[in-house]
Amino acid sequence: MTILIYIYLFILGLVFGSFFNVVGLxxxxxxxxxxxxxxxxxxQHRLGVWDLIPVFSYLFNRGKCRYCGEKVSPIYMTGELCTGVLFVWVFAITGYKGELIIGxxxxxxxxxxTVSDLKYMIIPNNVxxxxLPFFIITRFLFPSLPIWHYVVGFFVGGGILLLLAIVSRGGMGMGDVKLFAIYGFVLGYQQILFALFIASVIGSLVGISLILFKKVQRKQPIPFGPYLALGTLITYGYGDEILQWYRSFLLHL
Ligand SMILES: [Zn+2]
Incomplete structure (x- = not known):
């Protein structure tokens, strides 16, 4: 039975991912x-039903437009696959709980x-x-911690990034600030700090390698939203375990 849920969530993720590409672009x-x-x-040829089947239409047409033969960016399929895999991953972590909806x-x-920040360096307000209201409702319905943890998380996440935005003078945008406030509300104030730490580590590693391999200029701004998202997802999935491990590590020093 569970395997059917996994398959269902994967396909649902592919379809949603296809839609999210459109939304993000x-x-x-x-x-x-x-x-x-x-x-x-x-x-400009309108895509038919067969062209809209996630992943498969891309593979079947060998990554080209069926009408003009122009190459289709693999970014669309990547977004679809990521959403499918992440939907399955969330269920593997939460199981049949209210938390599944939040995940x-x-x-x-x-x-x-991630799509809109990579493409335009914009995290749209509308999105x-x-x-935001969905997170507020679901967090009040399915809290894992006392609710004030999440409210404080909202201000801690948004507050720290606002400071960074002021210090970096535009290196970090207000979109990042608002996004991280929302992530702070989802994770709570303890885990959001950890999410920022992970985001910074991964962001620095990627940033340094891009500069080393001369893919970007040193002064060129890099979108930070995808790293914030990655740090948040990792913390959402494994934050408790990592913090527990860290505490026991400190005790044994
Ligand atoms: Zn075409």
Whole structure:
């Protein structure tokens, strides 16, 4: 039975991921997410039902547009696969609990802002405002900690990033600040600090390697949203275990 849930969540994730690509690419441009219907950016040909099947249409058409033969960016399929895998991962961690809804919402928000931040360096306000009430309702319904942990987390997450934004003079955007306030509300104030630590470590490693391999200039701003999302997801999945391990590690010193 459980295996069927995994398969169901994976396919659901692929379909949602396909939709999140559209949301992440269109919302920052103030375009409608339903109009015009999906089309090839090169030849403008409207995509049919078969072209819209996540992952498979890309593989079946060997990564090319069926109408004009132009290469389709693998980024779409990556977004779909990531969402599918993360949906399954969340269920593996939470099981049949209210927390499952919160975990899936975190994945949804994270995929959308990753797409738009990588493409445009924008974390759209509309997307954040759309998700915020869902997180508030579900956190009040399914708290794992006293509710003030989450409220304080909102201000700690947003507050620290606001400080960083002021210090870095625009290196970090207000979109990052608001995003991290929301993540802080989801994780609570203890775990959000840990999420920031992980995000910084991964962000620095990637940033340094990009500079070393001359993929980016030293002064070129890098989108920080995807790292915040990654740090939050890792903490969401394994934060308790890592903090426990860390505490016992300190005790044995
Ligand atoms: Zn085309």
């Amino acid at each position: 269109r919302v920052p441009n103030k375009q409608s997410i339903i109009n015009p219907p999906s089309h090839c950016p090169q030849c 899936l919402l975190v994945v949804c928000l994270s995929v959308i802002i 954040l405002l759309f998700f």
